[in-house]
Amino acid sequence: MTIESPTATVLGLRWDAAADELFFKVDLKESLGFLTKRRVLSAVAKLFDPTGILAPVVITGKIFIQRLWAAGLSWDEPLPDELQTTWVAFYSELDVINKIRIPRWLGMAEGRATTLLGFCDASTLAYAAVIYIRATDAEGHSAVSLLTARTKVAPLKGATIPRLELCAAHLLAVTLENVRISLRLTDTPYYLWSDSRIVLCWLRKPPTTLKPFVSNRVHQIHELTSPNCWHYVRSAQNPADCASRGIRASQLLDHPLWWQGPGWIMDKHTPNFSVIELNDEEHNILQSEQRVSSFVATTTHQPALTTRRRDGQMIPLIDLAQIRKGTGVSSSSKLKSLNPYMDDTGVLRVGGRISKADLPEDRRFPIILPKHGRLVELIIRHAHETTLHGGPQLVLQTLRSRYWILNGRQAVRSYGQKCVICRRHRGVTLSQQMASLPRQRISTSRAFVSSGVDYCGPFTVRVGAKRSRTKVLWYNQLQTLAARIEACLNSRPITPLYDDPNDKLALTPGDFLIGAPLIAVPEATVTAIPSNRIKQWLWVRHVHQKFWQRWSEEYLSTLQTRNKWQKPTRDVRRGDVVLVRNENLAPTHWRLGRITEIHPGSDGLTRNVTLRTASGTMTRAVQKLCRLLDSEHFESTASTGQDVQNSTDLATT
Structure with missing residues (x-):
């Protein structure tokens, strides 16, 4: 008769209460069968490992899934022979995970010194972070246990190894912070290691001197950890190397570097490896990630003041030979009125007339900068935001407390026009060249055949007999008022008036509607005149054609010019x-x-x-x-x- 030890399952882990050990249970009863991406993803998802103890094995499955996506396979498409062979070799060893036993107790107890030890590493396939905990008793005996690990697959776009190593360091800093908060070890000392000398150099630099990708991550690492706690470790002694490259389950079963870490972390006096000097290639990589933070005035072996662009090209600004000799600049130079001089550090400054003023030196002798350049744009941006998006005058005044930018007012105004926040507050609408009049506006036709005018918009009318102190227009009153307003509007002249009272009257819209202005005095009746004395039809046609002739000759010519929106502007585009x-x-x-x-x-x-x-x-x-x-x-x-x-x-x- 055998009595099985009581077990419990928590978050994918099983706990043997009798032995106080943690273990995994992997069921491989399902046959491999017809291998597709769907079945592979299902199998890898069953390796649920929230603590990261099986990280070297799980990351191997994740890397394989990434290969399937890169191959462009559909969900139910059979895997190629090469991928099938790789998967079968990986899957057939997963049952070895059932033999892994991990002591649950980490050795933490009252009177024991606890230390957190972290490692990070990256490869072209993935990057990882692993944390160990060391408990040391009063007699100096130490016990090291694997605490947790995290891994991430490297992007397919192919980031550089130094940047992946930096991502691994950032992952380690975040994981360490989570561990310290979860286990309430915020006051526990910690040591962190990386096998990338470039990353360690980045961590010892101010983030503002680095490019955005590196700067952002270095800044976050500085917020979570102290730069003095980061040290160098050789790749052969870095346990995170197992999780960044991936190993098989059979290799993980007995892998002392993964389970106990390097042997020297047992010592309570953790060695502090010095950073080895960078070689030429690493030095070039380090320089390539440096952010251009200043313009350099070259005073040796260069006949002109130059600025270094990101591509390394030197652009001449002015001739320095005359400044070195103290003879000033040429009469055609833009700097002539500034009386420039070069200080002891080789920086070109303004030598103006306020040198004896009781002001700071930077204000009396501001640094001369060109109008264009990334540095100048960043300086203007800082001043623009510092002044709460002030106007050109305020921003320029703030800048000239330290810098003198050539054509500074134009540069500041140009930046302000591109500022999104300022654009929104200004609310300047777009415009486009005035379009040509449509054919219906310039062709002879009856009034309101092709167009209509909503001049006044709708009126609100109160209906009912309820008494009110407010004066309200009834419907018939409003109708009469609207008719009178219409008569006034349609009686306005649309051609110039004549000074001679005996000359022709100006045309009005009413002439096209009823043949006379709507507010004109009624004409005398002609009913007493015999009808045989008036050729009415010919006379009406003559008057009608005369009106259109005058309209074409007198009014249309006034529409020829564009009174506004005279030039074409940049068209809007989709996505604006x-x-x-x-x-x-x-x-x-x-x-x-x-x-x-x-x-x-x-x-x-x-x-x-x-x-x-x-x-x-x-x-x-x-x-x-x-x-x-x-x-x-x-x-x-x-x-x-x-x-x-x-x-x-x-x-x-």
Whole structure:
């Protein structure tokens, strides 16, 4: 008779209460059968390992799934022979996981010193972080246990190894912070190791001196860990190497580097390996990730002041030979009025007339900078945001407390015009060259055959006999008032008036409706005149044709010129983010939308667009829109890793 030990299952792990050990149970009763991507993904998903103890084996399955996606296989398409062979070799050894036993107790007890030890590593396939815990008693005896591990598959786009190593270091910092909070070990000392000397150099630099990708992760690592706790370890002694490259289950069963870590971490005096000097290749990689933070004035072996661009090319600005000799600059130089000089550090400064003023040195002798350049743009951006998006005068005043930018006012104004926040507050709408008049507007036809005018809009009329102190127009009164207003509007002259009272009268819209202005005095009756004395039909035709002749000769010529919107401007494009003008609201409350369709006119210029907002789609004239972001902006942000929301998301923010 055998009595089985009581077991419990928690989050994929099984606990043997009698032996106080943790173990896994992998069931391989299901045959391999017809191998497809669907079945492989199902098998890997069964390896549920939230603690990361089986990370070297699980990451091997994840890497294999990534290979299936890269091969472009469908869900139920059979695997190629090469992939089938690799999977069968991996899957057939998974039952070995059932033999793995992990002590549950980590050795932590009162009176024992606890230390957290972390390692990170990366390869072209994946990157990983693993954490051990060391408990040391009063006699100096130490016990090291594997605590947790995390892995991530490397992106298919092919990031560089140094950047993957940095991602591994960031993963280790985040995992360590989670462990310290979960186990309440926030005051416990810790040591961290990486086998990348480039990453260790990055961690010892200010994040502002590095490019955005590196700078962001270094900044986050500095917030979670101390740079002094990071040390160098050789790859052969790095247990995270097992999880970054992946190993088989049979190899994991007896792998001392993974289960206990390198032998020297048992010592309570953890060795601090010094960072080996970088070789030429590593030094070049380190330099390539440096952010250009200043313009360098070259004073040796260079006859001109130059700026170094990111591609390394030196661009000459002015001749320095004359400045070195103290003879000043040429009369045609833009710097002549600034009286430039070079200080002891080789920086070109303004030598103006306020050198004796009681002001800081940077304000008396500001640094001269060119109009264009990434550094200048960043400096203007900082000043623009520091002044809470102030105007050109305020930003320029702030800049000149330290810098003197050539054509600074134009540079500041140009940046302000590109600022999205300033665009939204200004609310300047778009415009396009005035279109040609449609054929219906310049052809002879009856009035209101092809067009109509809604001049006044709808009126609100109260219906009923309820008494009120407010004066209300009844329907018949409103009808009479509207008719009189219509008569006044249609009696306005549409051609110039003549000074001679005996000359012709100016044309009015009423002449085309009833043959005379609607508010004109009624003509005398002609009923007493015999009808045989008037050729009525010919006379009406003559008057009608005379009116149209005068309209064509006198009025149409006044429509020839464009009184506004005289030049073509840049057309809006699909994808542009715009604000829809609302005269009743401030520009900051205008509705946000994205252009989905454009409707060019016969001349190829776009004056009407269809856009999508949070409330649906609508068609608007460009004069009712304010451009906020160009479609090219979204293409440029892709290189910096910034995400761009769709128009619906933008409209709801």
